[in-house]
Amino acid sequence: MNVTRYSSSSTISPTLTRRGFVKLGGVLMVSFTFPRLSAHAAEVQPPTSSTALASWLEIRQDNTIIVRTGRTEIGTGMSAFYAQVIAEELSVQPEAITLIMGDTDKTPDGGYSAGFRTGAANLRKVSAYTYQALLGLASKKLRVPVSALTVTDGVVSGGGKSIRYGELVKDQQFDLKIPVSGEPAKVDPDSPNGVSGLDGLVVLGDPPLKPMSQYKFVGKSHPMPGTPGKVTGKIQWSCDVSLPGMLHARMVRPPTLGATLISVGAVDKAHFPTAQVVTKKNLVAVLSPNEWEAVSAVRSVAAGTKWTDWAGLPGSENLTKTLRAYKWDKPSESRGNTADTAAALKSASRTISATYEQPYIKHAPIGPFVAVADVRSDGSVTVWGHSSNSQGLRAHIAHMLSMPLEKVVVRWLEHAGQFGRTTFGGDGAEGDAAILSQMTGKPVRVQWTLQDDLAWSASSPGWVEDIKCGLDSSGRVTAIQSAFYSPTSNDARIVGAILAGMPCSHPKTGYWIATEWAYDKIPNRLEDVYGMPNLGADSATVGMRGLIMRTPGQRQQNLAIESLINEAAATVGVDPIAFRLQHTTDERLIDIIHATAKAAEWEPRPFPHTGARRTGSEPVTGRGVNIMVRENSCWMGIAEIAVTPDTGVVQVTKFTIGVDCGKIINPRQLERCMKSGVVMGVSEALKEEVTFDTGKITSTTWSRYKILTMAEMPEVKIVQLSRDDKGYGMGSEAANGICLPAITAAFFDATGVYPKRIPLTPAYVTALLKS
């Protein structure tokens, strides 16, 4: 976080000025100002003017409204939600709002797209400041005090008179400056992620916000504006960008993650007359004006290219052993009380210890990385891509090319869902495209293959967690102590820059505590998390790069805590839902636990159930539960599964998922995100594992990196609780994480054996049940 905090709000106020009359198209434009406050004045440097051209919001004479944000649609519905949130504060219909997202030269604020809550908080305030300015204008025009004005659908009324927003700005241009802090994203060696400013600008002050209880549009299922274009083929995706004179490139990657180039294969000019090979250190590409020629020519070039050998990975089957053998430094982060927790564990009636683990997994979008870059002779650069942090990407590209930020423009277009891998602005094909464009002097489009993507994009690292709890004589948990170990997951360095030996960011190695504590009645706890560099980090191409993935950190750490809670409930013979209710007083959590349990028709019975068995050719069923508190949201998941012991096949037959995410913005879109999140969670619990040998990732096709298919999807039942007094939570993300501990608990319920590892593949399950 790089947010400057202010001690006084008295100097934080917007200013509205009239620039004068214009002949055509009156407008109220909202941009920002950096307040100069004595305490922190030196920290508040306004961005250079050329990186801050765009207005945030425009009220136009024709009653249309333009809103610009650097945050983007990532498939969860942001493009609908933002319009709903803005419409409330401005008192207009959502349809009146046109949202422009992601282009660094058209949007002012930056920020990562996953951060809807921060993005929404910003745009709510921008809209609220604008609303107050519009009321002020209307008050003057109508000669009615602001307090006597009301607004409906952009029409201001009072004193028997009314006026539309558009008429307020007719033939005039107004500038509204609102106070913000922050600075454009830039590569910064002092920043933990290697890039500072990834959060984007933050709007300051506290303009009056409309009470959520008075909302008209939030809470309704407003459609996503991009959907018609996506089903008719009219949308332009990032893979559709085509420029005059553009070359198509396919990359020739090293055979292993650490190999270096010895010599490059030749293009068969007889067959591929317009193809060429371009090399920069270990970056090798085949380019052609014709895409299929590039695809065809790359095969023989790749076959003729020689690389050094490298074998710096342990092999995926040895991952846990390798993590165990690593000499961990002190924790990256610790939370809780060491002495009290140790004392509570020592005096406990009994303790339960467990270890849980998961291999590397992949974001694995259906569309591999693709980008177009145009590095021009005048020193300007435009990159078209699908990063979920356009300003972050701009920072990486400018740094790589040793160019000032203002020379680089990132244009954003929709593409396949990324699930967090571009949150820090890096990874991806954009670096390849910019380097190749600089070298050839032409616009270059780089399309990674599926194999490129599954082998060379960053992964969500594997991990191990040791966890134990102490129970008192009445079966209550008195303490939990945990230690989480994982390779780092913030390596957003640009692949092309690494291979070409060009300047990269320097993210710091580490990990963080991602859990939010659900159990206030457990009096003692100690959480330690440990980070280490990438596996194979000493290689030329820095080995297995790790990056965050959907519900990062908490998805992993919650599996350990919630599994331990389930094991403790079984140990003391208490129903796992009743056991959770014994350890929390959080009313929101208690409400969603009861509502979800009811929807799943949960009745207490022994856990594991009396018919549990670990042999046989007939399926045995089980059920399991878990909870999560994340980002002002409370989650509950109940899995019902069938296990066939002899074959090891696990099927999740039904999943009941409940959420209280504060005020629900868009119930249908939330339902879609919950159901689809369950698909990803079940996929992760049953199937997903990145496999690697001693030199390379080997799970590089969909037949080797398996994800859930439609036929494997469970029946999903949804519970939603909306509240007017708790603000917005994060409803679109955590649904995958809430599946994992429920499914492993259901496996225990069915078989009597508690899995310590996911995925529950047939091979692992049969071995586990025989052990």
Place this chain on the structure above:
Amino acid sequence: MASELTLSVNGAKQVVSIAPDTPLLYVLRNELKLSGPRFGCGIAQCGACSVLVDGAEVRSCVAPVSSVVGKQVTTIEGLPEVWATQKGLSATDAAKTLHPVQQAWIDEQVPQCGYCQSGMIIVAVELLSKNPNPTVEQIKDAYTNKPPSPHLCRCGTYAAMIDAVQRAAKVIQT
């Protein structure tokens, strides 16, 4: 070496000069500027590139363009016209009417990122042309078990797709 091939795409004759082994996907996207079908895997394992060839789903990333000469190729861009022809809609009505599968995809808000959905829509059109009232199990079967591979959606929109196929089925049957 390039050959001159005559194709029928979305009801129109198209003449392209192209190497006959070029996959249909590259011809549709780069020569005919139809961006509905998309590159996903290039090895017929995901279905993002699917189009209809004489009414049957084909993975255009591996089908040589020469294999569709003399056949009718339909992408999602051509579906409204297929429906208009099927229903004998007037030009005015046709211009504002999507294929019921596309409309159902909007009404049910199926796409999340939407990258795979062109192929998903193609499968639904093919399925409903053969089985106008499919059960949930038959829908799952069509998306999962038909060679060469399951149709994959990483966002996990499968439940919404089932809702949309059933909604489209009702419209098509009326």
